[in-house]
Amino acid sequence: MKDPVAQEYVGRNFTETGVISTQRCAEIFATFGWTSETNNGAILPQLCHWCAFSPVVPTDDLGKDGHPDKGTFLPDLGLERRMWASGKLQFLRDLHVGESLTRTATIEKVDIKDGSSGKLAFVTVAHEVSGECGLAIRESQSIVYLAMPKFFEPPVKRPMPGSNVFERRYAMPTTRLFRFSAITFNAHRIHFDLPYAKEVEKYPGLVVHGPMQAMILAKSAAEHARKSMSKFSFRGVHPCFHFDDLLVCGVEDEDSLNLFAGVPRGHQTMQAQANW
Numbered sequence: 001m002k003d004p005v006a007q008e009y010v011g012r013n014f015t016e017t018g019v020i021s022t023q024r025c026a027e028i029f030a031t032f033g034w035t036s037e038t039n040n041g042a043i044l045p046q047l048c049h050w051c052a053f054s055p056v057v058p059t060d061d062l063g064k065d066g067h068p069d070k071g072t073f074l075p076d077l078g079l080e081r082r083m084w085a086s087g088k089l090q091f092l093r094d095l096h097v098g099e100s101l102t103r104t105a106t107i108e109k110v111d112i113k114d115g116s117s118g119k120l121a122f123v124t125v126a127h128e129v130s131g132e133c134g135l136a137i138r139e140s141q142s143i144v145y146l147a148m149p150k151f152f153e154p155p156v157k158r159p160m161p162g163s164n165v166f167e168r169r170y171a172m173p174t175t176r177l178f179r180f181s182a183i184t185f186n187a188h189r190i191h192f193d194l195p196y197a198k199e200v201e202k203y204p205g206l207v208v209h210g211p212m213q214a215m216i217l218a219k220s221a222a223e224h225a226r227k228s229m230s231k232f233s234f235r236g237v238h239p240c241f242h243f244d245d246l247l248v249c250g251v252e253d254e255d256s257l258n259l260f261a262g263v264p265r266g267h268q269t270m271q272a273q274a275n276w
Helices: 022-032 048-052 174-183 194-199 210-225
Strands: 013-018 081-091 101-115 118-131 134-146 166-170 231-236 246-252 256-262 268-275
Touching: 022 048, 022 174, 022 210, 048 101, 048 210, 081 210, 166 210, 174 210, 210 231, 210 246, 210 256, 210 268
Parallel strands: none
Antiparallel strands: 013 101, 081 134, 081 231, 101 118, 118 134, 166 246, 231 268, 246 256, 256 268
8 A cells, every 4th residue: 555645755864873882892792691802893793783873862752652753764654553573684794893884774665554453564674884894784674563452462373493403592581671772772662661561562571672683593693604694684473572581593494594583492483594
């Protein structure tokens, strides 16, 4: 469905600058419990560039959900909820701690649909991230807009795979969710405000960030292969909550690694694929 007002946002773009300092890199590693080089010039784990471009919006300009108000860059489609649904990335070169970064974001398309639970919309945003040596990452993000629910209606649960080449387990205490919100300057209240998450958005618990799950999957894939990825894609398939541990695992394909995050001995929360 093509909404004339929504289509006015297609082509809108902006450019911002950022950096992952040694301090910010140490904060990222502390959040996940990773151990590696964090000095200036060290290679950044892939996807860490997300922590370089914080949405620096005055607190008074945040919406009731904690997101920056709609209608400035992202469109206002009359739907109260929005979240990062999926993403695709192509890596052209490594990025480093302390390197000056530039990101250009462009709204590529806005699709409005009628789903089983009502109206929803998908906004596709393209990013190009450059370092001091030129273009480093091409990225496409899909953001989904939904109406505020009257009760929690989860999607169909997909079982976790049983034959894995690796498994790693992360606890998801509220402190980890808070720290990830802090290093990404993300004030979305579903990640740290339990009364809001339960009473307003009808979730049974605090929601584990989709980007955090994707970063854990990407780091696990690179550690398993012992080399950087050339491509990475992911999509959320079920909310993940703070009262469950997060299990991440990989299943090898012919020329790729299929990745899964989910509840141990339970259902998937995210699917991903890594290529080299």
